[in-house]
Amino acid sequence: MGIIEREFKLRIDQATVRDRKAMVEINKAAAPFWHKLRHLNAALKEKRVFIAYVGRIPAGFLIWTKDFYSHYFIDLIVVHPQMRRHGVASAMIKAMENFSAGNKLFSSTNKSNKAMQSVFEREGFVKSGFITHLDRNDPELIYYKRSPAKSAAPKTKSRSKPKRRPRPAHKRKKGRKR
Numbered sequence: 001m002g003i004i005e006r007e008f009k010l011r012i013d014q015a016t017v018r019d020r021k022a023m024v025e026i027n028k029a030a031a032p033f034w035h036k037l038r039h040l041n042a043a044l045k046e047k048r049v050f051i052a053y054v055g056r057i058p059a060g061f062l063i064w065t066k067d068f069y070s071h072y073f074i075d076l077i078v079v080h081p082q083m084r085r086h087g088v089a090s091a092m093i094k095a096m097e098n099f100s101a102g103n104k105l106f107s108s109t110n111k112s113n114k115a116m117q118s119v120f121e122r123e124g125f126v127k128s129g130f131i132t133h134l135d136r137n138d139p140e141l142i143y144y145k146r147s148p149a150k151s152a153a154p155k156t157k158s159r160s161k162p163k164r165r166p167r168p169a170h171k172r173k174k175g176r177k178r
């Protein structure tokens with residue numbers, strides 16, 4: 001990998017408190033009227049946040065929960081406006097799928113958010129329902145996907161046959177000795 005490719009490589013990390021300032025900046029650029037710092041701080045403390053970097057530049061973040069009927073739920077995806085349409089949201093969703101492997105994964109978006117609906121559909125989510133009366137005249141669409149199970153580690157061949165355990169004395173046939 002060359003210097004330029006390395007500088008533009010997309011990576012997803014578990015967010016830490018050190019990433020908080022960058023996430024606040026991304027949030028202000030992407031959604032200037034949505035400032036729930038308590039929500040973000042709680043998610044950081046509980047290690048429920050992924051952050052995306054393009055090279056060394058913070059590009060977006062994802063907050064998840066397991067409070068949706070005890071299932072994994074992507075609560076929030078925020079991508080900096082200048083980093084949109086570069087696969088950042090999809091990469092964070094894939095990281096969440098790996099984290100929640102083998103489980104049901106839900107998320108939602110407003111009916112007016114066509115871009116996010118497109119991302120969910122491209123990532124294999126299906127519409128599961130909707131909720132009205134959250135935002136005026138803009139229903140919340142619920143999406144669902146079963147995260148693929150983690151692949152099992154390849155089985156290694158044993159060089160020797162496993163030893164058979166001898167039967168307990170009370171189960172042995174009479175007349176046979178071991």
